[in-house]
Amino acid sequence: MAMFLKEGYANVTVEAVAEASSVSRRTVFRHFESKDELVFPDHAERLGLVARHLAEAPPGTDPVDAVIGATEASLREFLSRPDLVLRRYKLTRIVPELRKREVVEHERYVALTRSYLRDRLPPDAPPFQPMALAALIDAIHRSALGNWVREAGATDPVAELTAGMEWVRRMLVHQSAFSTAPLLLAVLPDSPETRRMLTSLKNAAEDLP
Incomplete structure (x- = not known):
């Protein structure tokens, strides 16, 4: 490098x-x-690391949690070789074809986790969910790592990844509640009092665990 x-x-x-x-x-x-x-001498090894984490997930593990755990392990492995990662970042910004190759390398992770989720998410899960979750989790991972390399190691990528994954978990909890709870529809007059009430309900909903 x-x-x-x-x-x-x-x-x-x-x-x-x-x-x-x-x-x-x-x-x-x-x-x-x-x-x-x-x-990219380390990508095949890291892809194997992710595959092992997924394969070794204990029975009954939530598949999304398994993918999150494997992604966290991948990030920590990246951070164990900071010189390689930082130098490669500089190089891929200079050489466009290497930047394209880097995108292809990341797609291998998405393909692996998408396949895992497709086989393990509940049968009634939306058909788009395996791809959506795999891409979202990978994007959060790349964002945390990208911020770290752009700042020459001055950020906390593990904390960023943890916060991002907690956001994913909360989103899934709200989605589950929304998909199973009965809905109540109401027609209300457009008045200042109604707007204050709706704002209060919105704020209360955002505070739910």
């Missing part, structure tokens, strides 16, 4: 990487299919 940043990504050959690593060119290609993969 240091070579790519110092000399320019396009100017560094696989042979130069092999020489700097004291291995042969053949050895490099034994581990990486292309030069682009050299920038």
